[in-house]
Amino acid sequence: MNHTDTPTITLTTERLPGHPWIWSAQVRKPERHLPPGSVVRIVDAAGRFVGHGFWNGHARVALRVLSTDEAARIDADFIAARIARAVALRREVLKLDDAGNAWRVVNSEGDGLSGLVVDRYADTLVIEYFAAGMWRLREAIEAALREHFPGATLYAFAEQHVQKQESFDCHSGEAPAPVRVTEHGLTFHAAPGAGHKTGFxxxxxxxxxxxxxxxxxxxxxxxxxxxxxxxxxxxxxxxxxxxxxxxxxxxxxxxxxxxxxxxxxxxxxxxxxxxxxxxxxxxxxxxxxxxxxxxxxxxxxxxxxxxxxxxxxxxxxxxxxxxxxxxxxxxxxxxxxxxxxxxxxxxxxxxxxxxxxxxxxxxxxxxxxxxxxxxxxxxxxxxxxxxxx
Missing domain, CATH: 3.40.50.150 (Vaccinia Virus protein VP39)
Structure with missing residues (x-):
């Protein structure tokens, strides 16, 4: 999508609030309806560019800022680059493969991917969606994850209250089979996708x-x-x-x-x-x-x-x-x-x-x-x- 095609959302304030979540009260309502999770260009009250992000007029968090780089494009390549950066942190810097095979791959805002959490349990990846915008980009997310975890089982889910707030439908399907994970030389049972009942x-x-x-x-x-x-x-x-x-x-x-x-x-x-x-x-x-x-x-x-x-x-x-x-x-x-x-x-x-x-x-x-x-x-x-x- 070219920037000329990207809808613009205007803030009620000058400059960005400094937090990637922008509430509906901080935003001027757009003239035309935009579907939940639309990628938008964000400008402040003076019309100056301040960021790119997801728009959701139905949610408490009206905007999720993903980048403050005006040249950025929120597309499959953007998602792939952010996920690659997240995986590199875990594997190359933190050396988590040495500690075990159960770790968080993507931690939402902590990895610059607001609304997305990915957890690894051995060869199963659980993808949890908290934002309609991430759900709309799910094919790009899954493709990027498969690059780094070839052959992994991918399981996507979103809690019901999140789907309701964000206005999207995530049909999770059957949860993956329980697996054995390793941690500091010990082994544990994990039931990915079972919410707080994961067992790990x-x-x-x-x-x-x-x-x-x-x-x-x-x-x-x-x-x-x-x-x-x-x-x-x-x-x-x-x-x-x-x-x-x-x-x-x-x-x-x-x-x-x-x-x-x-x-x-x-x-x-x-x-x-x-x-x-x-x-x-x-x-x-x-x-x-x-x-x-x-x-x-x-x-x-x-x-x-x-x-x-x-x-x-x-x-x-x-x-x-x-x-x-x-x-x-x-x-x-x-x-x-x-x-x-x-x-x-x-x-x-x-x-x-x-x-x-x-x-x-x-x-x-x-x-x-x-x-x-x-x-x-x-x-x-x-x-x-x-x-x-």
Whole structure:
């Protein structure tokens, strides 16, 4: 498409807001209807070029800026170049093929491809669409991915609320067969395309290894263990004992198979976190290392205060099961909860429990989840490594 053919969208402000998302209130409504996901040229209120991106008059995010280079064309070649750059970061710079075969290939704004996430699980690529514009370019996206992952199975999906907000229909078809993935020398079951039931979250890869290093010789408790990654890594690295708890009995079948596949002994128990912890504390059980990695607590800004209260309650109870100078790795994947608020919650936990909480390290997702400096909300995962005396 030539620039002369590209529709122009005008902002209500002079210059670009500095964030790749531009809300409908910041945009003058175009004179003619443009289909959701249309590629547009963006100018400011003074008529000066500021970027190229996707337009969607039906969505809360009316514009997604993809490039501020006036000579750029948002087409198959653009997509191919951005995907090639993303893959090169993972393979040539981060050397992720050495770490395993489960990693994020494209991380939306972090890779300059707003509205697109691609995850690799061995020879299966899961392509998640968050924007109608990316969905319209799906053939180019799939062709580019096949260049770098020849023979891979590609599975595309979009959550229902995203399809509704963005006005596109993604018919995913049958989810791919479960696969075995490798991570730092261990193997895990993954069910790509099963949403939060994938059984494997690559974003914690480096945190699992670091926790395992610190937990050598310790008695480990893995809370909200999902498929047992932290406990299994810890036992493989020399932990003395590991118990793992999750409310989902189904995922624990996968966790037990993971432990068996790696030749480690972990005791898995299906239970509510609070019920299990209180009973263990009443029995006098204590642990030298605890990991607490609950699922996302809210997507709603109005419920952030409630989420923080729950983080406080979970951590406050976990601390009572921790030996003096015990290791606590506590995580939050709720993007709306900022690092400062999460750390303040830990401060209040320490005060309430009359325990000193030393934050040794505050980490996030692995480097295959890069965050654009102008999209701080992309830094969703907080993983605080603490010593509690």
């Amino acid at each position: 979250f690559a974003d914690q890869r480096d945190n699992r290894r670091r926790f395992a290093e610190l937990a050598r010789g310790r008695r480990v408790l893995d809370l909200c263990c999902n498929s047992g990654g932290f406990a299994i890594h810890a036992m493989a690295a020399g932990a003395r004992e590991a118990i793992a708890v999750d409310a989902d009995a189904g995922i624990l079948d996968i966790a037990r198979a993971n432990a068996e596949a790696n030749g480690v002994d972990v005791r898995f128990e299906a239970a509510d976190l609070f019920d299990w912890l209180r009973a263990a504390i009443d029995r006098g059980e204590r642990f030298d290392a605890i990991v607490l990695d609950p699922p996302k607590l809210t997507r709603d800004r109005r419920r952030v205060t409630q989420a923080l209260k729950k983080y406080f309650a979970m951590n406050r109870t976990a601390v009572d099961a921790l030996t003096p100078d015990g290791l606590l790795l506590t995580c939050s994947c709720t993007g709306l909860v900022g690092a400062d608020d999460f750390l303040d919650t830990l401060r209040r936990v320490g005060l309430s429990a009359a325990r000193d909480v030393q934050v040794l390290d505050l980490r996030g997702a692995g480097a295959d989840h890069p965050v654009a400096a102008n999209v701080p909300e992309g830094r969703y995962l907080k993983a605080a490594f603490c010593r509690v005396s």
